[in-house]
Every structure is written in C-alpha cells, then in structure tokens.
Amino acid sequence: MTSDLAQYRIADFLAWHRSGQLELNPYFQRRSVWTQPARVYLIDTVLRRLSMPKVYLRTSIDLRTQQAVREVVDGQQRLRTILDFAHDEFALTSRAGDLSGLRYSTMNEELQEQFLSYTLSVEQLLNASDSDVLEVFARLNSYTTTLKPAERRHAEFQGPFKWAVHEAARRWTPLWEDYRIVSVRDRVRMGDDSTIAELLGVLIDGVRDGGEPYLNSLYKRMDAEDEEAVNSLLARLDDLLNDCLDRLGAAIRDSPLARRPQFLMLFAAYAHQVSGIPSGDLSRVPDRGTMLEPEKAIANLRALASSLEEDDPDTLPALQRRFRAASVASTQRIASRETRFEAFTRALLGRR
Known part of the structure; x- marks a missing residue:
C-alpha cells in the first residue's frame, strides 16, 4: 500500500458521485448521523473558507470500467452533508449567521463558486487492503492527543x-x-x-x-x-x-x-x-x-x-x-x- 496527499475541490466529489466513482458506505465506516446544526456548521465552514480535517479515501482501479473507485474511509458525514447541500436537500439556519435561509439554488453565483471551488485535503490510500486501512487508523490514534x-x-x-x-x-x-x-x-x-x-x-x-x-x-x-x-x-x-x-x-x-x-x-x-x-x-x-x-x-x-x-x-x-x-x-x-x-x-x- 502507498498513500498520496492531494487536494480536490467539492466539484470533483460531486462529479465522482454522479459517475458512481465515490462510495460513501464502505463497511468500516461509522454509522453515526450528524444533527442538522452540525451539518449547517460544516457548510458555514466551507462558505467562509475555513479549514476542516483531512478526508481519507481508499482508491482502487475498477478493471472493468477502467476508472478509479474511491471508498470513503474517514469523512463520510462531511461528504454526505456537502452532497446533500449541493442537491438542495436542506437550507442553512440561524447557525450560519448572515447566510441563514440560503440553499445552494438560492445562493448567488459568487457563493456557489466559493462552495464548488472549496478544496479538501485528501489522503488517498492506494490499493489498500482492509488490514492496511486498520493499520492506518491504529497509527493515527497512536499520534492523536487525548481529548480534553x-x-x-x-x-x-x-x-x-x-x-x-x-x-x-x-x-x-x-x-x-x-x-x-x-x-x-x-x-x-x-x-x-x-x-x-x-x-x-x-x-x-x-x-x-x-x-x-x-x-x-x-x-x-x-x-x-x-x-x-x-x-x-x-x-x-x-x-x-x-x-x-x-x-x-x-x-x-x-x-x-x-x-x-x-x-x-x-x-x-x-x-x-x-x-x-x-x-x-x-x-x-x-x-x-x-x-x-x-x-x-x-x-x-x-x-x-x-x-x-x-x-x-x-x-x-x-x-x-x-x-x-x-x-x-x-x-x-x-x-x-x-x-x-x-x-x-x-x-x-x-x-x-
């Protein structure tokens, strides 16, 4: 297994999702579901160009379609929130301050551009086995500071x-x-x-x-x-x-x-x-x-x-x-x- 750090725009994730090249539900993902305030807070973070943690993808090649397939290892709720907002499935609330009430479709072109061009840092695990993925998580947890x-x-x-x-x-x-x-x-x-x-x-x-x-x-x-x-x-x-x-x-x-x-x-x-x-x-x-x-x-x-x-x-x-x-x-x-x-x-x- 090798890993590769890259930057991708939200527009890239939307394109992968439309073409079936993005899998949001691999079996090792946590099943927790974010509340609406948490989802609004994430979109507010995107529109204000603030940073968020890396997304981890397991990337492999589908030999039949000759296309890359990306499974979400860590970051499913963030990506699902981004996709849902892009598809007009929820509006921002007062949690987003002056952006309250906006949906993707009601934002002006400048805000839509900011949303689509926002870049996420992505750690790609190339051709990784399940054991490789678990080893990555074990190493990440060993370096993580205990939460206060x-x-x-x-x-x-x-x-x-x-x-x-x-x-x-x-x-x-x-x-x-x-x-x-x-x-x-x-x-x-x-x-x-x-x-x-x-x-x-x-x-x-x-x-x-x-x-x-x-x-x-x-x-x-x-x-x-x-x-x-x-x-x-x-x-x-x-x-x-x-x-x-x-x-x-x-x-x-x-x-x-x-x-x-x-x-x-x-x-x-x-x-x-x-x-x-x-x-x-x-x-x-x-x-x-x-x-x-x-x-x-x-x-x-x-x-x-x-x-x-x-x-x-x-x-x-x-x-x-x-x-x-x-x-x-x-x-x-x-x-x-x-x-x-x-x-x-x-x-x-x-x-x-």
Whole structure:
C-alpha cells in the first residue's frame, strides 16, 4: 500500500458521485448521523473558507470500467452533508449567521463558486487492503492527543445548548483577549467553551460543586432543551456579562480577579444581585440588596484582589483573610466557592 496527499475541490466529489466513482458506505465506516446544526456548521465552514480535517479515501482501479473507485474511509458525514447541500436537500439556519435561509439554488453565483471551488485535503490510500486501512487508523490514534473533557463534550452532544455555548465562546472574545479569563493555550483545547458553560450553569443551577463531572451532567441535561429556551438563556447571559464588565471591568482587567475561578464567582455574585440565581449548594443564600456605585464596588473588589498577593495574610481584615484562604483551596469545591461568593457579594453591597 502507498498513500498520496492531494487536494480536490467539492466539484470533483460531486462529479465522482454522479459517475458512481465515490462510495460513501464502505463497511468500516461509522454509522453515526450528524444533527442538522452540525451539518449547517460544516457548510458555514466551507462558505467562509475555513479549514476542516483531512478526508481519507481508499482508491482502487475498477478493471472493468477502467476508472478509479474511491471508498470513503474517514469523512463520510462531511461528504454526505456537502452532497446533500449541493442537491438542495436542506437550507442553512440561524447557525450560519448572515447566510441563514440560503440553499445552494438560492445562493448567488459568487457563493456557489466559493462552495464548488472549496478544496479538501485528501489522503488517498492506494490499493489498500482492509488490514492496511486498520493499520492506518491504529497509527493515527497512536499520534492523536487525548481529548480534553471539553473536546469530548463538543463531539458527543449535538443539541442547541452545545452549539449556543460554542458560538457564545467565539462571540465573547473580549473575555479572552482583553480580560484574559482563559489563556490562549486553554482556548486551543476549548477552555473558553467550558467557561461559558460554567457561567450558564450559574444561571441554571446557582453556585454548586464544579469541575468536569458537573459540566458533563449539565450538557447531558441540556442536550434536549429546545432552541428557543437556550437562546433566551444566552440573551440573559449576554446582558449580565455586558453589564458586569461595563460596571466592574476596571477591577477585573489585569487583576487576579480575571482568573477563571474568581471571575466565575464574581459573576455569580453580580448575577444574584441583579436578577437572582438558584440557591444551588449554598448553605445560605445572601440577601439581595442595592449595589454600590461602580467606583466604590471597584475599590472593594481591588481590596479583595490585593489580598491574594499579600505576603503576610495575618495582617488582613477577617473577610479578606477568609477570601484568600478559600482562593488557595480547591476552587471547584462548594466550600471555597461559597466563601468567595459571599466575599464578592459583600464587596458589591458594601457590607463588612
């Protein structure tokens, strides 16, 4: 067996499919079926000229027809989605932004050209046996980095909640680029998606034990939620984040409060005061009150931030001392979160 890396346009795949030279269902293909949001997301990727993973084909020669036959080894769902869109079998949805509502037949000629000329990287396995194909997959898997929990969730769940989280993570670039809530390294492994999901979790469940088990259960519970309910939840998150950063951003930027565990609890305290959140796992939910003017709240928050950098914590006031101790404990556990939630609440309300 030999392999050959090549580039082919979508128009080539359409021609092969029409002539019977493309087989989408060889027996070693997975049988999973993509949801409609996933299909729309792929076409959006094509039309915006963004990249996608390689397609693997097993290519052999049919001696009777004297033509090449290409069996899809990996990439069946991507190619089936592309073919279905080209045949006008579905329209783009709001998942595609300004392209929403378009079918192939209703796109202008420029967009049709972009679609047909999009190139896919193809690894051709030439005259490969079944054993050869399995060996290729074994080698690929041996080099693949183990998926992070956020990446596994993105692959497993396909409901509106997963897509809303992902789109919000892309939309909220100020959180990552201006405030550095999540590092670039963590964003590569979808840490921004996890952070958005945690913020939504606060609005859904209140302050609870966190970590990957909670996020897994949240995605599972929300996977069947309808799109209208999810969009309403995202709109609430957007409003609260915009308001919080407008009022308190000066205390967060370039501060220890921009660290993900601190920002999450600060957001929880702010959301509770603005609109209320469920009690979650808190032993006592603080009363809601009138928040201080931004300048005074920012001063209080900066005092909490400075406590995290104090060399001699014994000199700190009691509230800051408790806040500091909770911040160096396991920040995912409810004991730490409850202490920090209370400290942020007191800072926002001006209570000692």
